[in-house]
Amino acid sequence: MSPGYFDERVAAGYDAGSAEMFESEVVDATVDFLADLAGGGRALELGIGTGRVALPLRRRGVAVHGIDLSEPMVARMRAKPGGDDVGVTIGDFATTKVDETFGLAYLVFNTITNLTSQDEQVACFRNVAAHLETGGRFVIEVFVPELRRLPPGETVLPFTVTPTKLDFDEYDVATQTLQSHHYRVVDGELEIFSLPFRYVWPGELDLMARLAGMTLRERWGGWNREPFTGDCRSHVSVWEKTAAP
Numbered sequence: 001m002s003p004g005y006f007d008e009r010v011a012a013g014y015d016a017g018s019a020e021m022f023e024s025e026v027v028d029a030t031v032d033f034l035a036d037l038a039g040g041g042r043a044l045e046l047g048i049g050t051g052r053v054a055l056p057l058r059r060r061g062v063a064v065h066g067i068d069l070s071e072p073m074v075a076r077m078r079a080k081p082g083g084d085d086v087g088v089t090i091g092d093f094a095t096t097k098v099d100e101t102f103g104l105a106y107l108v109f110n111t112i113t114n115l116t117s118q119d120e121q122v123a124c125f126r127n128v129a130a131h132l133e134t135g136g137r138f139v140i141e142v143f144v145p146e147l148r149r150l151p152p153g154e155t156v157l158p159f160t161v162t163p164t165k166l167d168f169d170e171y172d173v174a175t176q177t178l179q180s181h182h183y184r185v186v187d188g189e190l191e192i193f194s195l196p197f198r199y200v201w202p203g204e205l206d207l208m209a210r211l212a213g214m215t216l217r218e219r220w221g222g223w224n225r226e227p228f229t230g231d232c233r234s235h236v237s238v239w240e241k242t243a244a245p
């Protein structure tokens, strides 16, 4: 299976390139939140990657299974301590089935937007619902589209600008998609990496959840249960499976 955009080269630089997401303050808050919701049950991580969240959650005693398209990303997790304690199914998390049910499913670090069409995002909610026990929870962490920062006629929003690192998003509001561009100077060489996303609104996610038989239970501005306000740049949302999809 194709690893998609998370190929060998991207996987090799993933942990270092996302260093701020591996800081203990970030990981601990994420794992506290998820362990609390798991309540002793099993958890399914969609887009498990290199195990940033799954491995510490496993160390908290939560049995975790992952789905991911990318063998190179999963190989990085396997090479870490405890990496063999987490089962992984290689496949597309919008459609791939695991022969188990879970009390918790989660999709963090904006990864729902790696699905670049509404149909795929809707399918993902349905796939999650099919894996959740009734009363089970689905957690998403994703950015709020930054269209308030984008004046008419402009398409580009930079979010890191340093002499060695440049990141910017190029929005297409007609298709509700963006291309995220990343430029790095590493050992004097320029590395460029771009990948596509479909940005999605909180209310649209709630509708996808409803189509899949889930109901919004919580929405926070972050993992420490900060209030979600109009100024939040991301949210952590929790839906409960309330009905058969």
Ligand SMILES: C[S@@+](CC[C@H](N)C(=O)[O-])C[C@H]1O[C@@H](n2cnc3c(N)ncnc32)[C@H](O)[C@@H]1O
Pocket (backbone or CB within 6 Å): 003, 004, 006, 046, 047, 048, 049, 050, 051, 052, 053, 067, 068, 069, 070, 073, 091, 092, 093, 094, 108, 109, 111, 114, 115
């Ligand atoms: C941004 S990384 C997040 C990894 C990990 N969850 C974390 O928080 O560090 C996104 C991961 O999702 C995987 N991914 C993206 N789209 C996918 C899809 N449609 N099906 C399965 N995995 C996918 C990528 O291979 C990658 O490992």
